């Protein structure tokens with residue numbers, strides 16, 4: 430058996446593939462089967478002349494997602510996906526599929542989510558999961574090369590790490606337990622044993638908001654380093670992200686093409702230094718005249734585009750009636766594209782006034798909302814690192830800025846193109862009495878945190894870390910508009926099955 434992603438090594442040889450029918454076109458003397466095998470897609474041509482009659486007929490009767498074993502000669506063809514096609518000599522059907530619910534026509538996203546177990550087989554979904562895998566592998570490779578030790582934090586926990594409002598509570602033999610929101614507190618303990626560690630595991634947040642950035646179950650990578658200050662922490666985050674993006678650009682070129690990802694910004698993230706601004710500078714920027722006029726310009730551009738595109742739509746609709754079949758197909762395709770672009774533009778046009786208000790009225794001391802982050806990242810070409818947030822909007826464990834006690838030594842990394850926060854991190858409070866004060870201020874029970882306070886009693890050192898959200902990173906790198914397509918089986922408000 431040969432895999433499709435290795436076919437180009439077998440030019441002019443006869444090979445056998447095992448897979449599924451992705452698409453099928455029949456003509457009188459030829460059947461064109463698009464076969465997928467998990468590693469890629471290959472066009473397989475069954476010609477009446479090359480195979481026995483019963484094989485030719487069997488090929489003609491196949492339906493989408495039927496499974497089969499197919500043999501043939503690998504022939505170079507530059508127009509084909511993967512640069513080769515298969516000239517079929519034999520074919521064995523494993524199972525003739527029933528009518529497959531997901532057809533090449535447009536389906537609504539709700540329908541696709543209900544059929545997530547099947548949707549995963551579609552090209553774009555396949556490509557996104559392939560990129561996800563490469564990102565995961567790149568993260569492990571990066572940290573292992575940098576001398577970090579992977580250590581797993583528990584999933585059942587007895588306390589909150591990131592605030593009490595998003596805890597999932599479970600019953601742990603008559604005791605209350607919570608699904609972990611973050612492995613960080615345990616990571617700190619492990620860093621005091623191993624120096625530089627990272628966790629890579631599922632985390633849970635009872636997020637009641639339906640947004641394109643929120644899952645209730647997501648994967649987080651949390652490095653924690655003894656003797657690192659905030660600057661070292663930021664340098665590490667930048668180096669890691671550059672490594673991840675570079676790896677995907679090198680290894681997942683064709684998947685990014687399937688996803689129609691414009692790789693411009695990704696290339697800039699690798700080659701250019703990330704923007705670093707303080708929270709205070711970011712607030713100034715948000716409220717600036719420049720931001721207001723950028724949004725105004727964006728609104729004008731969208732309105733212009735809407736006019737142009739609607740004129741085109743009117744024109745081609747007129748043409749449709751008298752067009753030849755091939756041209757009709759072209760027009761249908763273009764109409765589909767225009768509709769989806771119009772949806773996007775209309776969404777932008779709904780958003781822009783909201784963004785404008787939110788930016789103009791932003792007050793120092795508040796946390797950035799999704800739309801504020803979107804606006805901020807639209808003004809830069811690389812990821813943006815925003816540091817030194819007001820301590821009030823950040824977690825209890827963050828160290829205060831020695832130069833201004835209102836500020837926490839925090840950093841958020843925002844991905845460009847409107848994606849927003851993908852990393853949250855900080856230098857940690859390493860002073861016992863300060864941390865006790867914070868725990869009290871946040872109304873947290875000190876006894877539950879006594880083990881965490883021990884880390885400040887026995888050889889406390891400056892230390893830092895951050896958390897990278899895997900799904901938001903996949904969304905950004907793949908250019909996906911919603912995190913539901915970045916994980917095999919997303920868990921969100923209102924979505925527990927399949």
Ligand code: 4AD
Pocket residue numbers: 590591610611612613634636642643644645647649651652850851852853854855894895896897898899900901912
């Ligand atoms: O900013 P957060 O809440 O930080 C922490 O949990 C820290 N304990 C991390 C640390 O310093 N070790 O979350 C970190 C990242 C976010 O930047 C985001 O990418 C992701 O986790 N994230 C989510 N992703 C999907 N759905 C959600 N509901 C998420 N909440 C956070």
Ligand code: MG
Pocket residue numbers: 841850852853
């Ligand atoms: Mg955060």
